[in-house]
Amino acid sequence: MKAFRILSRNIRDSFKSVFRNFALSLASISCITITLIVVSLAIILTYNVNNFASLVEKDVTIVAFLDVDITDEETDKVEEKIKELDNIDSYIFRSKQEITDEMMESSDIFDSIMSEWSDEENPLQATFQVKVVDIEKIGDVADEIKKIENVSIVKYGEGMVEQMVSVFDSIKNVSFVIVIALVLVTAFLISNTIKITIFSRRREIEIMRLVGASNINIKIPFILEGLFLGLIGSIIPVLSTIYGYSAIYKKFGGQVFTPIIQLIKPEPFMYFVSLALVEIGILVGMFGSWRAVKKHLKI
């Protein structure tokens, strides 16, 4: 009960203090707000890119074209060999006839041309469509398949996938560096704000020490003030994350440009992001004030 009374008094004092040095508090709060907005963008971007990359990766397939005049026994042999390879997730065989039927169904022009073909005349090639377990080694698997007899061409999204992943990686790294820099600047600003609070309340601190307030009781209001600065600073970023992301998701209909690039659904994603923002705001605020207390509050 006593601890609770002291704590509630500390909370009240810290809250008052935020508004007592309002100009300085506002500077710190704005800095946190900007930082957290950037953090929010970085998190949303990173998660969406990761989500999208894994969707794309799931879709990357090796297509092995078999020779036109391949016999059924030879096809079986190719299948055996593909089965023996490492890193194979799954594969499907699509015969010449299946592909032909599919194409004929898809357009009337194909239908009229292809219906006249005899089996020997059909220039289409039967294929094995192979999915791999480890997408990074897709090149090795493709090379292995190429070596198999009666396999004429092997195709997969050569280069495209790797390039995409590396671009996303650099975006991630750059935003990470920006976030760290902003966090440091913010912590420094908060530290400065708290330093001035400590200075302006030095008489109060002196009296608290004289009348026997414990050190932790003297320090807590300042740490709490940092916490409040962080908390208040996270209000705008949280609101803009929740409303902004939902709006973007709605506007784009859940996808960017093509159905391949799917956005993460706003719920519960944006709540997780908001929670992370509040946590980061509070931690940065408390870290800044802790630094100031450690440096300037000698007791």
Place this chain on the structure above:
Amino acid sequence: MNLIRMKGVNKQYKNGVTAIYDLDLTIEKGDFVFIIGSTGCGKSTLIKMLYREEKPTRGKIIVGGLDVAKLRNGKVYKLRRKLGVVFQDFKLLQKLTVYENVAFALEVLGLPKSEIHEKVLKVLDLVGLKNKAKHYPTELSGGEQQRVAIARAIVNGPKLLICDEPTGNLDETTSMEIMKVLEEINKLGTTIIMVTHDTNIVALMQKRVILLDSGRILKDYEKGTYVHEGV
């Protein structure tokens, strides 16, 4: 019973100046003791060590059962709760009223509001400022401000009240008023140690007097034996 026991206490500051030399002193519970001496004789250092604002370089200091010399920084508050300190410059919070200034000392200790209210009114009555509870320090005279400071120092019921030149900023009449208040408090059982320059007051009060000179006790006058002889 001894409230304060100092044995072989030595205090040397970092700049090499030695303020207290091998000092032995005991003060009984309920005593009223003046500490006098010329500027730089070590009076302030002596009482600062009592409330652990300074640490002795050597020796033992026991205050109310606590070994002050060995007290870690984090535990100093335990000592401070047993004593009150009053200064020449009052050290009041200007933005708080008289009542709030006194209540402040109890609030930081987490006392319930009703208890704070009761204690503050009682102590303001004792120092004669009950009718000024809602005034701000700037609206009070020097003597009244010092009485507020005294009220704050004793509101928690300490066994010991340390006064560092409490009348230093006050005229003679006001000083005597403060002395009356202190005597009242002393009668209620609180031990009082007061550092002062004002030998007139000391002569008038006729309490135990310790005369310091260059960090040593030059003379220890028993109660009622002090005669104004000039320092």
